[in-house]
Amino acid sequence: MQNSGRFGKYGGQYVSETLMSALVELETAYATLRKDRRFVHDLAAFQKDYAGRATPLTFCPNASRELGCKIYLKREDLVHGGSHKLNNTLGQALLARHMGKKRLIAETGAGQHGVATAIVGAALGMPVEVYMGEVDTKRQALNVFRMELMGAKVIPVTSGTRTLKDAINEALRDWVTNVRDTYYLIGSVVGPHPYPLMVRDFQSVIGRETRRQVMKREGRLPDTVVACVGGGSNAMGIFYPFVKDNVELVGVEAGGEGIETGNHSATLCAGEAGVLHGTLSYLLQDGDGQVLPTHSISAGLDYPGVGPEHAMLKDSGRVNYTAANDPDVLSAFRFLSEKEGIIPALESAHAVAWVMKNAGRFDRDDIVVINLSGRGDKDVAEIAGLPGVGS
Amino acid sequence: MRRIDAAFAGRKRPAFIGFTVAGDPDRDTSIRAAMALIEAGTDILELGVPFSDPVADGPTIQKADERALAAGATVDMVFEIVREIRKRSEVPIVFLAYYNMVYHRGIDRFYREAREAGVDGILIADMPVEESDEVYKAALRHYIDPIFLITQTTSSERIQKIAARSRGYLYLVAVLGVTGVRDTVSAEALDLVKRVRKFTEVPLALGFGISKPAQATTCAGAGADGVIVGSAIVDIIEKNFKDPDKMDQDLRTFVASMKKAL
Numbered sequence: 001m002q003n004s005g006r007f008g009k010y011g012g013q014y015v016s017e018t019l020m021s022a023l024v025e026l027e028t029a030y031a032t033l034r035k036d037r038r039f040v041h042d043l044a045a046f047q048k049d050y051a052g053r054a055t056p057l058t059f060c061p062n063a064s065r066e067l068g069c070k071i072y073l074k075r076e077d078l079v080h081g082g083s084h085k086l087n088n089t090l091g092q093a094l095l096a097r098h099m100g101k102k103r104l105i106a107e108t109g110a111g112q113h114g115v116a117t118a119i120v121g122a123a124l125g126m127p128v129e130v131y132m133g134e135v136d137t138k139r140q141a142l143n144v145f146r147m148e149l150m151g152a153k154v155i156p157v158t159s160g161t162r163t164l165k166d167a168i169n170e171a172l173r174d175w176v177t178n179v180r181d182t183y184y185l186i187g188s189v190v191g192p193h194p195y196p197l198m199v200r201d202f203q204s205v206i207g208r209e210t211r212r213q214v215m216k217r218e219g220r221l222p223d224t225v226v227a228c229v230g231g232g233s234n235a236m237g238i239f240y241p242f243v244k245d246n247v248e249l250v251g252v253e254a255g256g257e258g259i260e261t262g263n264h265s266a267t268l269c270a271g272e273a274g275v276l277h278g279t280l281s282y283l284l285q286d287g288d289g290q291v292l293p294t295h296s297i298s299a300g301l302d303y304p305g306v307g308p309e310h311a312m313l314k315d316s317g318r319v320n321y322t323a324a325n326d327p328d329v330l331s332a333f334r335f336l337s338e339k340e341g342i343i344p345a346l347e348s349a350h351a352v353a354w355v356m357k358n359a360g361r362f363d364r365d366d367i368v369v370i371n372l373s374g375r376g377d378k379d380v381a382e383i384a385g386l387p388g389v390g391s
Numbered sequence: 392m393r394r395i396d397a398a399f400a401g402r403k404r405p406a407f408i409g410f411t412v413a414g415d416p417d418r419d420t421s422i423r424a425a426m427a428l429i430e431a432g433t434d435i436l437e438l439g440v441p442f443s444d445p446v447a448d449g450p451t452i453q454k455a456d457e458r459a460l461a462a463g464a465t466v467d468m469v470f471e472i473v474r475e476i477r478k479r480s481e482v483p484i485v486f487l488a489y490y491n492m493v494y495h496r497g498i499d500r501f502y503r504e505a506r507e508a509g510v511d512g513i514l515i516a517d518m519p520v521e522e523s524d525e526v527y528k529a530a531l532r533h534y535i536d537p538i539f540l541i542t543q544t545t546s547s548e549r550i551q552k553i554a555a556r557s558r559g560y561l562y563l564v565a566v567l568g569v570t571g572v573r574d575t576v577s578a579e580a581l582d583l584v585k586r587v588r589k590f591t592e593v594p595l596a597l598g599f600g601i602s603k604p605a606q607a608t609t610c611a612g613a614g615a616d617g618v619i620v621g622s623a624i625v626d627i628i629e630k631n632f633k634d635p636d637k638m639d640q641d642l643r644t645f646v647a648s649m650k651k652a653l
Binding site: 012013014015016017018019020021022159160165166169172173176177178179180273274275276277278280283285288289290291 | 442443444446447449450453460465466489490491492494495496516517518519521522539540541542543544545546549553564567568569
């Protein structure tokens with residue numbers, strides 16, 4: 001029988017029977033629409049006039065001087081809503097509307113995807129319900145307020161570990177129950193086919209712009225492109241247009257308190273093949289196949305799975321996956337704020353942390369692009385509360 | 392004859408299929424609950440293999456999985472529970488599992504060990520027929536009946552594909568949604584029995600949301616060959632496991648009332 005949506009051996013559609021018809025419907029609709037001129041035009045118009053694309057590729061003179069290479073930031077923090085998440089929610093919401101769906105549901109970790117879904121719900125006049133782990137509703141209270149302000153209903157999830165993984169479980173349960181009129185707007189390159197492919201397509205605008213911008217400015221491709229990886233959507237978005245080029249690609253996972261402590265979310269660094277949320281990919285699990293609890297200072301990376309295309313890119317060696325630990329991430333958060341006046345999201349600060357730690361391997365003329373996937377305003381209150389931070 | 396086939400052969404009334412989570416609330420109490428179900432007349436025993444992320448299940452069975460895992464349930468222990476039940480009964484035993492448990496252990500190894508322990512059928516909740524090549528082959532190799540779900544959203548074309556790979560029985564999902572007790576059985580669920588019947592001779596069992604004798608009677612009237620009850624049984628275990636004698640008695644009373652209604 002068919003094997004849909006594979007990235008090497010990874011991917012697939014491991015879902016309850018009830019959802020199969022919905023996935024087939026989605027696959028068909030997307031296959032038609034992605035080539036539909038009007039859809040492509042509508043999406044481009046929203047990206048430009050509503051989301052604020054193209055986002056700048058910002059050269060960082062001070063950080064470059066400190067680190068001894070040319071540092072550029074792809075400014076997804078400047079996308080409306082404060083992160084790259086809107087690239088995907090705009091595409092999927094337009095698709096949902098085209099499919100005649102009446103209601104959007106979503107999961108969220110840090111709240112950025114929830115906010116981006118609330119935004120498109122308000123803009124397109126569709127009701128939105130967002131599942132969010134109870135732990136995350138507390139550490140990202142600002143985003144809960146923003147979602148509610150834009151008319152979305154936030155549903156705190158109290159099962160399991162009460163974080164992103166459990167929010168996805170609850171969203172899947174909602175979808176199974178309301179499958180006929182509800183569209184599940186997944187926020188990352190995870191889940192069953194066609195989500196990983198579709199979300200990557202919608203996020204690839206990041207890499208396409210980066211390519212054009214760096215060519216214009218430097219006349220050549222970058223040496224290294226760095227992005228943080230939770231589920232992996234901002235990383236897939238910036239990597240994908242460079243996959244066939246001679247450009248080093250680095251994905252930085254959440255090392256948390258250190259991989260050796262077990263308190264981390266570094267799925268590709270420390271996990272093994274497994275099936276969660278409809279896809280075969282890398283997974284943090286115990287010897288019996290039970291999914292392990294994760295830890296990260298950033299709610300957006302706090303997920304035991306990862307997109308299946310990343311799993312393939314890891315096995316092939318095309319992308320170098322590594323991890324940054326919480327203390328280094330906090331240093332990077334401060335560094336970029338102090339040196340460049342740009343407060344990064346804690347998620348994106350993982351990518352900055354890797355460059356800081358590995359600055360010694362770059363020459364003065366090397367071009368390093370960091371995907372600054374989101375802005376850090378949402379994290380300020382949480383960080384101010386950490387011991388030894390407030391002054 | 393295979394145990395599941397024998398359970399359906401020559402029946403005049405639908406089979407009663409009872410579900411419990413293996414290891415809930417702990418190994419020994421779980422065996423006692425299973426034996427109470429069997430001794431009260433359960434025709435086929437479904438055993439849930441506890442998983443950390445049971446997305447097809449509602450809160451009742453999620454909590455049972457959590458209790459079992461907190462008490463130290465492992466796949467090894469689940470096989471051990473099957474062996475204990477097999478010492479005392481020849482009732483057909485069917486696993487309800489999530490794919491990662493099977494995949495992680497190794498598909499062939501999981502099916503072989505299940506067979507050796509005395510398992511007769513395996514249903515994987517997150518395994519649509521399109522992805523089932525490997526598990527299907529493993530099931531055939533080890534004489535395990537591959538059991539699949541069919542729901543109200545399954546197209547006729549897919550019903551035929553699923554039926555072609557099914558042995559033992561087909562599990563028809565009576566609701567759109569997750570497991571859990573509901574008050575009635577919908578007309579759509581009853582129609583599903585008729586729709587699927589056109590395509591296959593495999594016995595059809597209705598499950599999800601069924602908890603009351605009146606619902607069982609309705610399913611029997613619609614031509615179902617079996618009725619599957621899960622959450623209602625798990626509810627009884629949850630409420631009474633601290634008093635195992637009462638749990639035992641309440642399970643027997645419940646099964647008797649359902650059997651009488653069929």
